Amino acid sequence: ELGTDDEEEEEENVAAQEKQLELLIRKKAELEAKLRSIRSTTSQVELHCEDLKQGIKQHQSQRQTQFSLPPNVTDTQAVEMTMMMKDDDDADDENMERATKQITEKTKITETEISKLQNMSEWYNSIREVMEELSDLKIISVEHAPPPSSSSDQKEEEEEEEELVVQLKLLDVHILRIGLGPTATTDKKNSSPLRVMNASLVTSSILTDAMFKYDSDDDDNNDATTTTPTNENKNPNSTKKSPQEKATVSLTIPPLDDLVHQSSTYLKPPHDIQFVIRESMARIRSFTSRVVELGILRTRYLTQIQSISSSSTSSSSSPLDQEVVCTLNAQITVVLRLTPDCPTLPNSVYVDQIVGVGGWSRKDLEEMKDVVNGKGCFGPVSLMEELVREIERREANVPRTPTLPLRRKKG
16 A cells, blocks of 8 residues: 555656646746747847938938038028028937937846846756656657658558657656657647657667666575666676676566557547656566566576566456566475566565475465465565465475385495
8 A cells, every 4th residue: 555655646746747847848938939029029129220320310411411501602591501400400319319218228128028038947947957857757859750751551641640759768768759649630730739649669678687786685695685776887897797698587668559549548638648658657667676576586596487478378467467487495386477567566466376296285375375465565576585484384284205214235
């Protein structure tokens, strides 16, 4: 119950962070549009001022030409013309001063608005960086989808046509590509919401236990195992084996087509893209922890790990279930079934089959199976530890196969 509550709380936090990020993105777009409008207005005002200056200069030139003294003008007429020119110049100076004052005031207002927008942009960028760091989610790019290739089938192009491609960096390692297209009930020319068309991992989907560091325990101390995966520091001068040589377990993260199908079937935009991102991160976390658990399991027991595709043979099992076969020294072999949520949720791993020889009865084996499955284990390591403890508790009561007495040597 504690793990379920933590998972629900984490999902609520991620959803709230995504909603906050969406509001911040919308606010940034509005602020950028306002900034462009202010800059356009400033440019128009400056052009208008230049036009006014040119008009004033032309007007002064025309006035000087108009009131230039002809050769036969008397002194009285010259004085009158000079006074008129002086009055006109005074009026032009007043108009010029008034226009300059208005331009200066508008320029100050524009500079104040630009400063506010710059401060808000810096605040938005800082908030976005914090959100990305807290949520392990970073937007790499948002681009228009490339035109479809002419060699593909036309019908398939119409069904899978993308308009927008979003690339996200998850958990600081994996890159998720999401293709968005128009909904089936809206026209592409209208500003309609986009739905998720497809999703896939751009980076490698293969995980190995050698990618992560964990402490392999000794036979006498099973509690010293650390199952928290961390990136292993590589030293080129080290004599240790490379991760490829040390890898004992490898898992492939399943395609994300099932998430796209569920989102398009049960959810509407923009909840479909939120679902795909959230579940993709959960799947990556789950398989990262699982590959570490299986690596530890292989160091303790004789283990055979089946691939996910070959494990889902029964009709009742999920297509993403995985089988793991472990053989113990107590002459017992168990088949574990790992559900898609293993090892992040309780009861996500259970004993599917158990067989034993050397005196173990079917009743004892079934009782141990029910007891261990009722523990609510998260991963195969803890489940096998519970099974070993249960075997040790019952092992003393198991009848052993009788042995013949040794023949005495003749003296």
